[in-house]
Amino acid sequence: MRTVFTSLLALYVTSAVVAFPRYGSLAGLSERQLAEIIPTLDAKLPPQPPGPQGFTGAKLVDDAAHPWRPLRRGDIRGPCPGLNTLASHGYLPRDGVVTPAQLIVAVQEGLNFDHQTARVATYLAHLGDGNLVTDLISIGEKTTRTGPDPPRPAIVGGLNNHGTFEGDGSLTRGDFFDGDNHSFNQTLFDQFIEFSNRYGNGFYNLTVAAELRFRRIQQSIATNPTFSMVGLRHITIYGEATFPVNFFVDGRRTGAQAGQLSIPDATSFFRDMRFPRGFFRSATAGGATGADILFNAHPIQPGRNVGGVNNFVEDQSLGGILEPCRFYTQFVNTTIRGLYPRPTGVLRRNLIINAGFLYDALSPPDCPQVFPWGQL
Numbered sequence: 001m002r003t004v005f006t007s008l009l010a011l012y013v014t015s016a017v018v019a020f021p022r023y024g025s026l027a028g029l030s031e032r033q034l035a036e037i038i039p040t041l042d043a044k045l046p047p048q049p050p051g052p053q054g055f056t057g058a059k060l061v062d063d064a065a066h067p068w069r070p071l072r073r074g075d076i077r078g079p080c081p082g083l084n085t086l087a088s089h090g091y092l093p094r095d096g097v098v099t100p101a102q103l104i105v106a107v108q109e110g111l112n113f114d115h116q117t118a119r120v121a122t123y124l125a126h127l128g129d130g131n132l133v134t135d136l137i138s139i140g141e142k143t144t145r146t147g148p149d150p151p152r153p154a155i156v157g158g159l160n161n162h163g164t165f166e167g168d169g170s171l172t173r174g175d176f177f178d179g180d181n182h183s184f185n186q187t188l189f190d191q192f193i194e195f196s197n198r199y200g201n202g203f204y205n206l207t208v209a210a211e212l213r214f215r216r217i218q219q220s221i222a223t224n225p226t227f228s229m230v231g232l233r234h235i236t237i238y239g240e241a242t243f244p245v246n247f248f249v250d251g252r253r254t255g256a257q258a259g260q261l262s263i264p265d266a267t268s269f270f271r272d273m274r275f276p277r278g279f280f281r282s283a284t285a286g287g288a289t290g291a292d293i294l295f296n297a298h299p300i301q302p303g304r305n306v307g308g309v310n311n312f313v314e315d316q317s318l319g320g321i322l323e324p325c326r327f328y329t330q331f332v333n334t335t336i337r338g339l340y341p342r343p344t345g346v347l348r349r350n351l352i353i354n355a356g357f358l359y360d361a362l363s364p365p366d367c368p369q370v371f372p373w374g375q376l
């Protein structure tokens with residue numbers, strides 16, 4: 001009897017474990033859960049990051065080899081309009097489950113992210129939200145549901161996971177507190193249009209970005225008791241607001257038209273996850289150029305609401321846009337170590353390798369590398 005019971009239990013545990021998605025994050029799991037799940041996964045040795053592109057000028061990216069296609073049931077999309085668009089055009093796997101190497105190639109090729117920005121964004125995301133054993137990450141969550149989903153741990157949200165890369169105060173998405181909805185929000189996009197009309201004469205530019213960025217932070221402080229903008233989020237909240245200016249404007253627009261994003265083109269990316277027809281990517285490879293302008297227009301220090309709305313308290317402990325070394329050190333040594341306090345085997349190896357890729361990409365000046373899990 002005992003043997004039957006134990007083997008039934010083993011079968012139950014095994015089938016529960018087999019269902020663990022190959023792209024689900026292992027962050028925060030107990031040592032026992034890790035010991036059950038990791039042997040069921042197809043472990044990979046993380047490859048070296050791909051190199052920079054040869055050609056970095058403007059070119060047609062809405063091309064015949066990358067047709068836009070509508071979502072199929074089960075395709076994953078998330079909080080990032082850039083990655084959603086790249087997946088819907090096939091620069092990334094259309095199902096939204098990707099490798100770090102695929103991310104780097106796609107953001108360089110399809111939207112002209114420069115090599116450093118591509119690697120930094122990729123390894124921040126992978127360490128925070130990826131499956132470090134299988135070397136896979138999902139760009140969000142499954143989009144279409146035709147029936148009740150089987151119960152599933154919250155940890156498979158990929159880039160939707162709150163508090164790692166995804167954060168509060170987004171331009172076109174609500175906060176986690178407002179219902180964990182990472183979909184495009186038309187009400188917030190109407191505000192994007194209103195600000196583009198008010199400050200940009202009908203276009204989104206860096207002047208608009210500075211004002212809208214500030215407004216969204218104020219709105220979150222006033223309505224979200226859990227609003228938080230510390231460490232990585234203090235950097236991305238300013239950086240991401242420049243991306244529509246730097247990357248969603250057709251690369252053939254020059255002179256006075258450069259840096260001015262039309263509302264139809266913005267709608268195409270944000271809402272439809274689609275390049276404007278015949279879109280040429282940016283004329284130069286780049287990153288978050290202009291983030292300092294947005295910050296200096298309304299310099300809000302890192303911080304969070306404490307104990308309710310309208311009580312924003314500064315918190316520099318995880319660094320921020322003005323403190324890259326503290327940000328790097330705390331991100332790896334506190335945030336990611338906190339998600340993986342005692343990794344062993346292939347998980348430990350791959351954490352060390354990916355944290356090394358992040359350090360190489362950031363090359364933070366005068367900032368020693370940290371090794372929370374030792375060295376290989």
Ligand code: HEM
Pocket residue numbers: 079080081082083103104107111113118121122125159160165166167168169170171172173236240241243244247248
């Ligand atoms: C490896 C590369 C990338 C990763 C891992 C990434 C990840 C993310 C994540 C997690 C967010 C959500 C943050 C939040 O607002 O809560 C986000 C937002 C955003 N991303 Fe990306 N992204 C990448 C590349 C790109 C590219 C290539 C573009 C465009 C050229 C882009 C444009 C944006 C924009 C505009 C937002 C802000 C959306 C909003 O505030 O409503 N991203 N990204």
Ligand SMILES: *[C@@H]1O[C@H](CO)[C@@H](O)[C@H](O)[C@H]1NC(C)=O
Pocket residue numbers: 174181185186187188
């Ligand atoms: C969109 O955002 C507005 C403003 O924050 C909010 O009131 C509304 O509930 C959101 N809509 C959805 C569908 O989440």
Ligand SMILES: *[C@@H]1O[C@H](CO)[C@@H](O)[C@H](O)[C@H]1NC(C)=O
Pocket residue numbers: 179181182183184185186
């Ligand atoms: C999320 O937002 C989308 C678009 O605004 C809406 O269609 C959907 O019903 C919302 N889902 C939830 C769970 O609120």
Ligand SMILES: *[C@@H]1O[C@H](CO)[C@@H](O)[C@H](O)[C@H]1NC(C)=O
Pocket residue numbers: 199200201205206207208259
């Ligand atoms: C944005 O557009 C407005 C209106 O045309 C203009 O006054 C402002 O200088 C522009 N800002 C940038 C950074 O292009």
Ligand SMILES: *[C@@H]1O[C@H](CO)[C@@H](O)[C@H](O)[C@H]1NC(C)=O
Pocket residue numbers: 329333370
């Ligand atoms: C990293 O964290 C450990 C454990 O909290 C601490 O002892 C060490 O000083 C930290 N290293 C740095 C560089 O902050």
